[in-house]
Amino acid sequence: MLRSLDIRDILIIDRLELTLCPGLNVLTGETGAGKTIFLDALGFVLGWRGRAELVREGAEQGEVIAEFDLAHDHAAYEVLKEAGLPADDGLILRRVNARDGRKTSWVNDRRVSGEVLRQLSDSLVEVHGQHDDRGLVNPGAHRRLLDAFGGLEKKAARCRTTWNSLKEAEFALADTEVRLEAVRKEEGFLRHAVDEMDRLAPEAGEDVTLDAKRRLMRVSRQIREDVARARTALGPDGAEGMIRDALRWLDGAAANAQGVLDDPMATVSRALEEVGNAEHGVAMVLDALEFDTAELERVEERLFDIRALSRKHDVPPDGLPGLAGEFRAKIAALDDGASGLMERRQAVEDARKAYASAAAELGQARAAAAKKLDAAMSKELPPLKMERASFSTKVTGADPGPEGGEHVAFTIATNPGMPAGPLNRIASGGELSRFLLALKVCLTAGADGLTMIFDEIDRGIGGATADAVGRRLECLASRAQVLVVTHSPQVAARAAHHCRVEKSVRDGMTLSRVTPLSDDDRIDEIARMLSGDTVTDEARAAARALLAA
Numbered sequence: 001m002l003r004s005l006d007i008r009d010i011l012i013i014d015r016l017e018l019t020l021c022p023g024l025n026v027l028t029g030e031t032g033a034g035k036t037i038f039l040d041a042l043g044f045v046l047g048w049r050g051r052a053e054l055v056r057e058g059a060e061q062g063e064v065i066a067e068f069d070l071a072h073d074h075a076a077y078e079v080l081k082e083a084g085l086p087a088d089d090g091l092i093l094r095r096v097n098a099r100d101g102r103k104t105s106w107v108n109d110r111r112v113s114g115e116v117l118r119q120l121s122d123s124l125v126e127v128h129g130q131h132d133d134r135g136l137v138n139p140g141a142h143r144r145l146l147d148a149f150g151g152l153e154k155k156a157a158r159c160r161t162t163w164n165s166l167k168e169a170e171f172a173l174a175d176t177e178v179r180l181e182a183v184r185k186e187e188g189f190l191r192h193a194v195d196e197m198d199r200l201a202p203e204a205g206e207d208v209t210l211d212a213k214r215r216l217m218r219v220s221r222q223i224r225e226d227v228a229r230a231r232t233a234l235g236p237d238g239a240e241g242m243i244r245d246a247l248r249w250l251d252g253a254a255a256n257a258q259g260v261l262d263d264p265m266a267t268v269s270r271a272l273e274e275v276g277n278a279e280h281g282v283a284m285v286l287d288a289l290e291f292d293t294a295e296l297e298r299v300e301e302r303l304f305d306i307r308a309l310s311r312k313h314d315v316p317p318d319g320l321p322g323l324a325g326e327f328r329a330k331i332a333a334l335d336d337g338a339s340g341l342m343e344r345r346q347a348v349e350d351a352r353k354a355y356a357s358a359a360a361e362l363g364q365a366r367a368a369a370a371k372k373l374d375a376a377m378s379k380e381l382p383p384l385k386m387e388r389a390s391f392s393t394k395v396t397g398a399d400p401g402p403e404g405g406e407h408v409a410f411t412i413a414t415n416p417g418m419p420a421g422p423l424n425r426i427a428s429g430g431e432l433s434r435f436l437l438a439l440k441v442c443l444t445a446g447a448d449g450l451t452m453i454f455d456e457i458d459r460g461i462g463g464a465t466a467d468a469v470g471r472r473l474e475c476l477a478s479r480a481q482v483l484v485v486t487h488s489p490q491v492a493a494r495a496a497h498h499c500r501v502e503k504s505v506r507d508g509m510t511l512s513r514v515t516p517l518s519d520d521d522r523i524d525e526i527a528r529m530l531s532g533d534t535v536t537d538e539a540r541a542a543a544r545a546l547l548a549a
Contacts, residue, residue, distance in 0.1 A: 001481045002451045003067045007041045009059035012512045021497040024477035026484045029501035035485045045095045047117025054097045062097045075123040083116050127453045143408035149443050150369025155362045162355040163402040169351040173344040190327050197324040202306045207317040210303040217296045220289040227286050234279035243272045362404045370395050380438035385465045389414045433457045451481045458488040466490035489529040493546035498522050
């Protein structure tokens with residue numbers, strides 16, 4: 001429920017603090033007094049797109065604050081939660097329009113975008129008027145309105161879910177078919193390449209090892225003779241033998257040398273050991289240099305085969321094992337493709353059946369809801385002095401989609417024997433107002449916590465018809481907050497809370513005011529609406545009669 005509206009420096013309003021009540025609230029006043037400005041200000045704080053220039057002449061900025069009371073299960077809480085905003089028992093919206101056109105918005109003291117305001121407004125306020133093209137007279141919204149009336153949101157959500165699953169399954173099938181077709185085109189190449197790699201079986205790092213071995217084998221013939229000489233020079237016939245002789249001679253002299261030869265002998269012993277180690281290492285190298293020509297040919301042939309295969313597939317030699325794995329995976333996918341393709345096709349078939357079931361269930365429910373809505377409308381039209389009119393919800397087949405396979409349109413016939421047609425093409429202004437009101441009464445039968453605003457929905461009607469409209473608005477306000485901008489005294493008389501909008505000129509500046517009316521003030525205002533500028537005693541008496549009715 002809209003609790004209060006605080007407007008500052010918007011158009012011709014300098015400062016307005018308006019408190020609203022549950023039930024039926026009406027705004028009345030002379031034409032041009034500023035009733036529409038009030039709705040412009042409300043739309044501004046709710047994030048609706050409207051006038052570009054809202055700031056009052058001479059002011060730096062305009063500001064509107066709207067405060068709402070929310071029930072604990074109000075739909076606005078979901079929007080607040082998704083936007084990461086604090087969710088208290090109340091909701092305060094604030095929006096500022098600077099002179100340069102910049103707009104800044106807050107929800108419960110948190111900066112938000114205009115889009116968040118618009119999402120909140122969908123759950124907080126509905127505005128309807130004679131030329132309302134946002135909802136009831138918009139054929140594109142009729143299916144959604146019927147679903148809401150019939151409580152079909154879960155069925156519609158299931159239909160959307162199964163439709164999305166079907167599209168995903170069809171995409172996966174098409175993707176699999178494309179990939180398999182691409183693999184089939186290169187199947188011969190893949191199988192030949194894998195067979196070639198399997199025969200060669202290259203290993204990571206093998207080309208480096210083979211190249212080093214090849215280089216060593218090619219130079220071994222040149223260096224082996226020198227290595228053999230070095231081994232001889234180090235062995236018993238060379239350095240090792242001479243050191244042994246030197247050690248033996250020193251050992252013979254050591255007995256009479258009073259210990260002075262101990263250190264030199266130790267050093268010679270270590271030298272003998274190191275020479276022995278060197279001779280052993282050289283001997284091992286000499287053994288490694290032993291090869292046959294056939295082995296060199298085998299090493300070179302394998303090295304050349306690995307490098308040729310690397311060039312053929314444009315990968316480093318170390319990448320050949322990984323590439324072979326990729327090719328094997330593609331062949332495996334191709335070999336398994338038939339079964340995988342059948343699984344994808346089965347998934348599409350299952351998804352199509354699930355969607356068909358959900359869509360059929362939703363379609364049947366829509367047909368039942370349409371009959372229920374038509375029956376409800378047939379009860380609402382007579383009290384609005386439209387006994388001869390008929391309302392029909394046409395549910396026809398349409399191309400399947402996420403919202404099902406039906407097109408929904410609200411149609412009317414204003415007189416017996418007349419063909420039914422769209423709301424906004426068949427009805428006159430006064431008739432359309434009453435049809436919209438009857439529809440709103442039916443469609444909001446289960447709605448709670450919504451503020452509904454009717455902008456001169458009673459235009460073009462008067463007398464008993466206007467009284468009937470007022471009574472239906474009063475009935476609607478028994479379960480929701482209703483705000484009506486009206487020129488009809490019969491409608492104004494049904495209000496639980498009545499405000500007058502009036503315009504005045506002060507210091508050369510035109511300003512608009514909204515004033516809550518007392519019981520006596522209401523009599524005068526309704527009398528003015530009945531008689532015009534001159535309020536007579538007879539008009540006051542008529543006003544009292546309307547209020548007492």
